[in-house]
Amino acid sequence: MxxxxxxxxxxxxxxxxxxxxxxxxxxxxxxxxxxxxxxxxxxxxxxxxxxxxxxxxxxxxxxxxTTGKINYLQETIYQDLENNYSYDIAKKYLDSQKLAIKKIKSNVYKYKIKCDLDRTKSYVFTSEKKEVKKIQSERNILKSMGVKVNEHYKIDGKFNCKYAISVNDTYVFNCxxxxxxxxxxxxxxxxxxxxxxxxxxxxxxxxxxxxxxxxxxxxxxxxxxxxxxxxxxxxxxxxLKVSTEKSYIIAAKVKDYKKINYITSTIPCKSVRYYKDKNNYLIYASNSHNICNDLNNKKNVNKVLKEAKKLNLKVCNLWTNDDLMTVDKxxxxxxxxxxxxxxxxxxxxxxxxxxxxxxxxxxxxxxxxxxxxxxxxxxxxxxxxxxxxxDKYLNNIGSNSKSFIENKIVKNKLWYNDSVFFENKNDKNIATYIDESGKRHTVLSTCPHMKCTLIFNEVEHTWDCPCHASRFDLDGKCIKGPSTYDISYKEDE
Ligand SMILES: Cc1cc2nc3c(=O)[nH]c(=O)nc-3n(C[C@H](O)[C@H](O)[C@H](O)COP(=O)(O)OP(=O)(O)OC[C@H]3O[C@@H](n4cnc5c(N)ncnc54)[C@H](O)[C@@H]3O)c2cc1C
Structure with a gap:
């Protein structure tokens, strides 16, 4: 893998x-x-x-x-926007998403972009009885906005489905x-x-x-x-304005390519699509969470791998991704x-x-x-x-502060066995990872962005900020912002 x-x-x-x-x-x-x-x-x-x-x-x-879906059926966003604002705002958002889909299609055709753009059917589904009403409401709103929505009680055979809705005019591509x-x-x-x-x-x-x-x-x-x-x-x-949501994604070779993709209506969400190049793949994202709330990467990855096993998938690629979630969607x-x-x-x-x-x-x-x-x-x-x-601004401050304080004190030593350790040397907070060949990788362990203590991501072998998602490679080079500084450390510093 x-x-x-x-x-x-x-x-x-x-x-x-x-x-x-x-x-x-x-x-x-x-x-x-x-x-x-x-x-x-x-x-x-x-x-x-x-x-x-x-x-x-x-x-x-x-x-x-990403999972590369080009989609306006986005969980249950239209009722969320209606609740946060109004029906008119929800309708305007739908129009904007349809405009974007039209634009991406026209770019692909105009410039002859070979990106495996394919029209597929998109589903939102649930396996929980208590979620059915919510998806039914989404169907009603979409119908009232002129969208042709289908209802289902079964999808793709891989997941237990209590209820699902689908639309036809959506796409997937290779981003x-x-x-x-x-x-x-x-x-x-x-x-x-x-x-x-x-x-x-x-x-x-x-x-x-x-x-x-x-x-x-x-x-x-x-x-x-x-x-x-x-x-x-x-x-x-x-x-103050965003939280960061992280998910774990796997790709597995499968026999058939299917022109469908689906997503659950709840968090943690599960999202599936198929992809075809020389082989056929199923791409599965799962276990989404606010990065401040669940820092143990290895545990989270194992959870997804267990789900893949249950679905009989032989995983060939695994990666993670995170995106910024706004307070009003x-x-x-x-x-x-x-x-x-x-x-x-x-x-x-x-x-x-x-x-x-x-x-x-x-x-x-x-x-x-x-x-x-x-x-x-x-x-x-x-x-x-x-x-x-x-209250959501306050929530963001709360979860950032919790992650900041907890990680400063605990440094999650229990996860790492002896390959990762944190220490203070010459008044500098540093962390060391000893790789399989015995090589030591030492970095400054404080994120330059807002001074959060970093965690070691044992799966992707990076140092990650548990508050705002900056990432650094093994030797401290910043590979993802918001930090703009590296965390390299030299012994004689
Ligand atoms: C699990 C998961 C699945 C997803 N699947 C889908 C999906 O199926 N469909 C969908 O619509 N969306 C999906 N998304 C969301 C989507 O991936 C993101 O919203 C989108 O890719 C963000 O694009 P961007 O250009 O803002 O960011 P990026 O692609 O990250 O681009 C930002 C660039 O800025 C560079 N940069 C950063 N700081 C600096 C600096 N200081 N100086 C110079 N360069 C800098 C970075 O290196 C990076 O290349 C998914 C998200 C997640 C987490």
């Missing part, structure tokens, strides 16, 4: 260079995932001077570890293939892409921002924060400061980032070009819903 996303297998794409000079731009896009690439694609005809900077490789972030080809299209359209270039901080100036990478400065009139979790605290203070797309259209964001997709990143591309490009967009208000990152949000 490989510990690697199936989408990143045989992923050969030409690297682009690291930034090697100062730049002056109209638009800087920070982050080369679905959000950054789709925004650049929408801007390609704008005559603006645009560049993307990516701290690792384009298309290797959260977007490379990494899609992003790789977007990268080539953008380069052909003279949009510059710099890889291995991390933005570490930003400064507001009269006509935009100066962004600082390790060695160079980029001055831009507009900056798009497309890096999933913003690397700065102020403005916006993201830890709507993404954050737009300006993050009042009266400032120079600093824009697209994030908080609540695990539905394929459609919502396409939408972010459309909305942010309209904003940059000062065009009207009817979805601007819906996704406004500065919205506050006093009725529903305040």
């Amino acid at each position: 490989k510990i690697k996303s199936l989408w990143l297998e045989n992923n050969q794409i030409k690297k682009t260079t690291k930034l090697n000079k100062n730049l002056t731009l109209d638009v800087l896009i920070i982050g080369g995932g679905m959000t950054g690439l789709n925004t650049a694609l929408e801007l390609r005809k704008s005559n603006l001077n645009i560049a993307i900077v990516e701290q690792n490789k384009v298309g290797n972030g959260v977007s490379s570890r 990494v293939k899609y992003m790789n080809q977007l990268k080539e299209i953008l380069i052909a359209n003279k949009i510059k892409i710099y890889e291995n270039t991390r933005v570490k901080k930003m400064k507001k100036v009269a006509d935009g921002y100066i962004c600082f990478t390790e060695n160079y400065k980029i001055k831009a009139k507009k900056v798009v924060i497309a890096c999933h979790y913003p690397f700065f605290l102020k403005p916006y203070f993201m830890p 709507l993404p954050y797309i737009g300006p993050i400061e009042k009266n400032n259209n120079s600093l824009l964001i697209g994030t908080g997709y609540n695990t539905w980032g394929m459609t919502n990143s396409i939408l972010a591309g459309i909305i942010l490009s309209d904003l940059i070009q000062e065009k009207e967009n009817k979805y601007l208000e819906l996704f406004n990152p500065l919205r506050v819903n006093i009725c529903s949000d305040v």
Whole structure:
């Protein structure tokens, strides 16, 4: 079994260079995932001077570890939005998701993108009697919005199903293939892409921002924060506004390819789709949880592997992924400061980032070009819903603080046997992992972002932040934000 996303297998794409000079731009896009690439694609005809900077490789972030569903049937989101806001807001969200699906289809056909896009039937199902009513309500709302919804009492034979609904006009694809080809299209359209270039901080100036990478400065009139979790605290203070949900995903070779995908209506959720290249695969995501609440990676992975065994699946790939969950279930797309259209964001997709990143591309490009967009208000990152949000903000602070304090004190020593240990040396908190060959990997054990104590992820062999999901490789290189600093440690420090 490989510990690697199936989408990143045989992923050969030409690297682009690291930034090697100062730049002056109209638009800087920070982050080369679905959000950054789709925004650049929408801007390609704008005559603006645009560049993307990516701290690792384009298309290797959260977007490379999804289940790749392009779907508007998203658990029971429409009744959640109706409860949080109104029927009209729920309907507007549905329209936005359908627009995004239309857009992705048109990109695929227009640019002849080979990304295994396939029309499949999508289900939301439950095996619990008490959930049936909720899914029935979702069916009623969708029907009233003009969607053709089918009812079922059985799905695919793999799961016990009390009740399910399905829609027909949804898709799956290989997101990494899609992003790789977007990268080539953008380069052909003279949009510059710099890889291995991390933005570490930003400064507001009269006509935009100066962004600082390790060695160079980029001055831009507009900056798009497309890096999933913003690397700065102020403005916006993201830890208050989102929680991070993590899931464990496996791929298994199966005999048949089926044109269906399904997801449960509850958390922890189970999500399934099929994929076909030289082989047929079933992809199964399970055991989703807030990262602050369940830190033992090995235990969580074992749980999913046990489920796979029960389903008779022979696992060939295993990986994890996390996404940002907003307090009201709507993404954050737009300006993050009042009266400032120079600093824009697209994030908080609540695990539905394929459609919502396409939408972010459309909305942010309209904003940059000062065009009207009817979805601007819906996704406004500065919205506050006093009725529903305040307790969730407090919840976010609560679970972050709990994870912060607990992990500082306990350091979860009991999980690790003798291969991982934490110590204080010369006033520095450090942690060491001794690998199978006996080699010692020592790092600083405090996350540079907000000073949480890191945990060792024994399955993927990374150091992970249990509060805001930054990740570092064995020797301390930051591989995922919000941290912008490494945690490397040298013995003589
Ligand atoms: C288990 C799971 C399954 C999912 N399945 C689906 C699905 O089936 N369908 C769906 O619609 N959505 C799905 N999602 C959600 C989706 O994967 C995400 O919402 C989406 O990929 C986020 O895209 P992004 O561009 O914001 O982030 P990313 O793809 O992570 O892109 C951000 C990029 O910014 C870079 N970066 C970060 N900081 C910096 C910096 N300081 N300087 C330079 N670069 C930086 C990163 O390296 C990264 O490449 C799933 C999520 C999970 C957790």
